[in-house]
Amino acid sequence: MENNAGNVLRIGIVGYGNLGRGVELSIRQNPDMELVAIFTRRDPSLLNIGPKAVSISKIEEYKGKIDVMILCGGSATDLPEQVLQISKMFNTVDSFDTHAKIPEYFENVDKVAKSSNTLSLISTGWDPGLFSIARLLGQSILPQGEEYTFWGKGLSQGHSDAIRRVAGVKNGVQYTIPLDSALERVRAGENPQLTTAEKHQRVCYVVANEGASVEEIETTIKTMPHYFDQYETTVHFISEEELKANHSTMPHGGTVFRTGTTGTDTKQRIEFSLALEDNPEFTSSVLVAYARAVAKMAANGQTGACTVFDIPLGCLSPKSAAELRRTLL
């Protein structure tokens, strides 16, 4: 396939939800990139972004005009279907995050991309993605040790949905928050065994319907199996106005720890944290940086599927290898 090495990197976006919009914004921060088109299953005029909105039925016409296609659909149904079609024609980057299905997804994409001479990076973002890198570094450098992942403070979409299904609930959000006591034990090098419930608390902000029993709602939430029953859970009742004013953003983040020993019980700790005001915008920025890497590696003839573990990190940067050595080592 054609490539465009040395010139401006031509990017396409497939799907225009939170992630697609984030990619659009991120490209504007990277002067070495240009957004060519945003492909949508909807009527392109509904996107209200002008001529760059294109029906996905016309994607084949862009073959050779786009260096990397960033797939911004959902992992449940969009990506497994779209990636196999699109990687026949384009290099791709995606954020497929159904952990259990990654091996199968990789194999499927690898076959198509190899036979099509394209390169597809799967499952990047922050988890999977940057957190996977942090785990790999930790395990490789401190083979004798424990690994911990804490999520939050973050808005959990799944738990917010669960709250909103409770009878009497008009609206609501749920934040997953690491327990300070657990963080402290890990930082102190105690190497504790901790379940997910022992590492996190769940804090809910709920708008109740008029006349609904807040006691009943609170009990239903706190005893909900799997979602809340094993966790330290707090429920705050607030007004719809308050919810809109204070709880309409999508913060997230977390910390990956590796605590290990070297020599004769010398304690060493590696810690990687993210504090994100907007989860989809950050994930998009990761996808965009990795799109640059995919373009460089594809220009060098690499094909098939790959993951963040296969990417030399220098490829993420617009700087040359010599400039990286001079300024960043």
Place this chain on the structure above:
Amino acid sequence: MENNAGNVLRIGIVGYGNLGRGVELSIRQNPDMELVAIFTRRDPSLLNIGPKAVSISKIEEYKGKIDVMILCGGSATDLPEQVLQISKMFNTVDSFDTHAKIPEYFENVDKVAKSSNTLSLISTGWDPGLFSIARLLGQSILPQGEEYTFWGKGLSQGHSDAIRRVAGVKNGVQYTIPLDSALERVRAGENPQLTTAEKHQRVCYVVANEGASVEEIETTIKTMPHYFDQYETTVHFISEEELKANHSTMPHGGTVFRTGTTGTDTKQRIEFSLALEDNPEFTSSVLVAYARAVAKMAANGQTGACTVFDIPLGCLSPKSAAELRRTLL
């Protein structure tokens, strides 16, 4: 050159100071590796480690018997000389950390290694090394942002030496400690402009000679140009026994921050921290993990000089690519 892919990785160590001893200990934690020999300029019997201690004059005899040589000499004089000799015969890993001279060092090593069909990874460890990776990720993912490196809490060899040269000082150590107030401003997303002196305090533990004026010593230290005069400096006078009991280890660490914005002023933060009870032992563990990567890449035919920016991170792990995808993504 011969390689040994798939079998146990055969490692050699050059130099047996703190770093060399750390590498020896780290290899014991990695069942896929075997220590073949430790090369020394001293009389090998003085190392008291048995037949694995070998005079560096015999290093050529080990050609083909060692997959990667880990160079554990100092950056000032040992490494620039040794690496050019040893990379003629072996793949190497080193921790060359004279930042200003890295480009020249790279070019020199690259020439020798390319013409000798060997692979040499230069300047790894934690800074340069893991901190370089953190900076690269931060800049590439959040191109609009600020970068901060805080060092410590850590024992500074250079500053401890400076204290010990002060008249009236019998012994002493210096710790570099990040200022909490500066850390808080960075974490709050203020994007402050901070000099090194505004980010760190210096805490000294000093043993005075009998009869020496502690006031004079304290003043001399606190007003020492470059080393202390611009810093918030504290001097504690303690006994030799106390120094031995409480200040004979080599802790270090630090934090690299990238604070940036995406979209319309959305704040995002990436933070990478190390808390190390023993600096050389940790650096050694990094060198050993990167030795594995060098062996894998050399087995694939790569030659010349490279840095941490050129290494696909999966190469650091003893696990296969499929296992990494299944367990770590």
